Amino acid sequence: MRTRPTRPRQFGRRHQPVIALTVKRDRRRPRRRDRSDVEPLHVLAWRYRYYLAPIYLTFLVWGGGALAHRWLGTGMTLLVVLVAVAAAAFWTRRAHDRRVERAYTVVVAATVGAWLVAAACLGAGHPVLLRVLAVAALLCAVPWWAHHRIRSQVRVERTVAAWPSIAEATGLKGSKLVGVVVNTWGWTGRLTLAAGQTARDVMTKLRTVESVLKLPVGSLRAEPCPDRADVALVRVVHADPHRKTILWTGKPARSIAVPLEVGPYDDGDTCRVPLFDQVTGTHHALLAGTNGSGKSGLLNLVACHVVTAPDALLWAIDLKGGMELRPWWPVCDWLATTTSEAADMLAALRAVVDARGQVARHRVWQSSPAAPVISVLIDEAAELPADVVADLESVARRGRALGVQLVLATQYPTANAVGSTQVRAQLRTRAAFRFMKTSEAATVVTDTAATDPATIRKDRPGCCFVEAAGAERPALVRCYWVDDAAVAQVVETWRGRQPALDPVSARAAGTAYARRRINPEERPDLEKPRRGEEVEQGTSVVVAEPSEPARTPTASPPQQSRLTNEEAHAALRTALLAAGNDGTNVEALCEACGRRKTWVYRELDALEEQKMITRARRHGYYRATRRLRQEHDGR
Numbered sequence: 001m002r003t004r005p006t007r008p009r010q011f012g013r014r015h016q017p018v019i020a021l022t023v024k025r026d027r028r029r030p031r032r033r034d035r036s037d038v039e040p041l042h043v044l045a046w047r048y049r050y051y052l053a054p055i056y057l058t059f060l061v062w063g064g065g066a067l068a069h070r071w072l073g074t075g076m077t078l079l080v081v082l083v084a085v086a087a088a089a090f091w092t093r094r095a096h097d098r099r100v101e102r103a104y105t106v107v108v109a110a111t112v113g114a115w116l117v118a119a120a121c122l123g124a125g126h127p128v129l130l131r132v133l134a135v136a137a138l139l140c141a142v143p144w145w146a147h148h149r150i151r152s153q154v155r156v157e158r159t160v161a162a163w164p165s166i167a168e169a170t171g172l173k174g175s176k177l178v179g180v181v182v183n184t185w186g187w188t189g190r191l192t193l194a195a196g197q198t199a200r201d202v203m204t205k206l207r208t209v210e211s212v213l214k215l216p217v218g219s220l221r222a223e224p225c226p227d228r229a230d231v232a233l234v235r236v237v238h239a240d241p242h243r244k245t246i247l248w249t250g251k252p253a254r255s256i257a258v259p260l261e262v263g264p265y266d267d268g269d270t271c272r273v274p275l276f277d278q279v280t281g282t283h284h285a286l287l288a289g290t291n292g293s294g295k296s297g298l299l300n301l302v303a304c305h306v307v308t309a310p311d312a313l314l315w316a317i318d319l320k321g322g323m324e325l326r327p328w329w330p331v332c333d334w335l336a337t338t339t340s341e342a343a344d345m346l347a348a349l350r351a352v353v354d355a356r357g358q359v360a361r362h363r364v365w366q367s368s369p370a371a372p373v374i375s376v377l378i379d380e381a382a383e384l385p386a387d388v389v390a391d392l393e394s395v396a397r398r399g400r401a402l403g404v405q406l407v408l409a410t411q412y413p414t415a416n417a418v419g420s421t422q423v424r425a426q427l428r429t430r431a432a433f434r435f436m437k438t439s440e441a442a443t444v445v446t447d448t449a450a451t452d453p454a455t456i457r458k459d460r461p462g463c464c465f466v467e468a469a470g471a472e473r474p475a476l477v478r479c480y481w482v483d484d485a486a487v488a489q490v491v492e493t494w495r496g497r498q499p500a501l502d503p504v505s506a507r508a509a510g511t512a513y514a515r516r517r518i519n520p521e522e523r524p525d526l527e528k529p530r531r532g533e534e535v536e537q538g539t540s541v542v543v544a545e546p547s548e549p550a551r552t553p554t555a556s557p558p559q560q561s562r563l564t565n566e567e568a569h570a571a572l573r574t575a576l577l578a579a580g581n582d583g584t585n586v587e588a589l590c591e592a593c594g595r596r597k598t599w600v601y602r603e604l605d606a607l608e609e610q611k612m613i614t615r616a617r618r619h620g621y622y623r624a625t626r627r628l629r630q631e632h633d634g635r
């Protein structure tokens, strides 16, 4: 529902605005209530139109029934009604985000339609029909009146009307609040500012305005309007869409050129980030944040997008020994889990970029199933050895136009951690998850005054600020969460459906690529060469000989029998106790109890809540507290 800019209005005694305003009265001459104090009926009818809408609709329907009886007849009315109900059902699917609202719209449309057909047949003045109309109107009106959006619409209208006084009280004199739209989460509007004021002035006044409007702290947001310096976009968030984990809905990507849906902003809009486009090429990305902030979650989301796109290939480097990205192996064209494998992969990538440059016929690589974009996910980029920096720099610099995309995740976004300043400068898409200090985040986001990742709540993993082409809003996003079951399902559905690396790139990637480590058990689809693959010396270029192990230690960790949940809990506690005051990190704990990070983080959160563990001095480390020791000794 959209409200027009409203003229500032004086409220009569009976209709005080929600906000207490400082309206000065001359006490010496008490004002007499004159005729101008009484609002004309048409003004009241307009002001309370949202509350009165059911009554207006009832009269309209009655009038429509009378006309239908006189002019249309039953058959024609039935036809019109069927079309109108179908149109309402179609419209509500687009206009309303909640199922209950869509159901309500369809029920009201169907009720109105049924009554109109009956009225066309019997006449709108039929006593039974009049009674039915009154009862139906009442039944449909109750949910309408109870609906919070209607209530907030009315509240918002009053805020708009009272804005001139609010602006004066908050130091934004001369500003006007216009174009207010109420949505599921709150409302948004445009604040046109007085000459010389900017959005930054509004940002510094947010807490004052919240106080005047009696809003919860942090519920008012402001951001600059890209088109006009004298306009600020303001948002009030009543219901936080980030309160709960938002599961990924599993929409496959039609192409790598379709932007990735990262998650909703805090006003419910979806944040979309391009990974590749046919005009500018690939968009390299940097995901940074403290441990447990959600970087790997976003990497998994990118992996979902890449493996479901028919014109992209997934290469991955997981220097946590494959702990995070190993589940993607069956659909991953190349997975490196050690530093030497990572070095091989980056050297091969550099050669691929060289070779693609030689054969490129367009200024930008055009992705297709026969010439896929290679998306390279690098978890824990800070662990990359120094001797790969030259390759990484070269790929980051030239890969954009030649169909190679890099996504680096790191806890430490320093130049060293991502290779060099040159590499960091190429990672133009940024996702800043929670940081401990604002100064750490300054290397990821350009403006920590408007978007400070250090203010992200600890209990909101997966929340981040995103800076990307077409996603420049300084608003918080919560990434969709791809849980283990969803990863398994995507892998199961898309295994064997990945495109093959184009022959030019496969040849350039050389023997390191041809002999890359694969797990034939997990990739039965690779036992025979795939479409478009070359055969080299009797061996498919992508299939390693099972009998010939990779140069690096084999992929599978030593097979140990899986611990039961109880044993895993005990192993977790023992590892924490054994770590002493220096503490231990999540990777070591995962290894100790044979569980994935998601499980370990959940357990750590629970133990931290019970004050059994605390953060050690070293970043990302946890140590046992006296309470855990006592509990352990007492057993």
Ligand SMILES: Nc1ncnc2c1ncn2[C@@H]1O[C@H](COP(=O)(O)OP(=O)(O)OP(=O)(O)O)[C@@H](O)[C@H]1O
Pocket: 245, 246, 289, 290, 291, 292, 293, 294, 295, 296, 297, 298, 411, 461, 462, 463, 478, 479, 480, 481, 586, 597, 598, 599, 601, 602
């Ligand atoms: N988008 C999300 N929605 C809900 N929960 C999330 C989300 N992302 C992460 N989490 C939770 O936070 C935990 C840690 O997330 P994740 O492993 O992605 O962090 P990380 O930043 O990669 O940590 P590390 O630096 O230690 O690898 C997850 O196990 C999960 O429980």
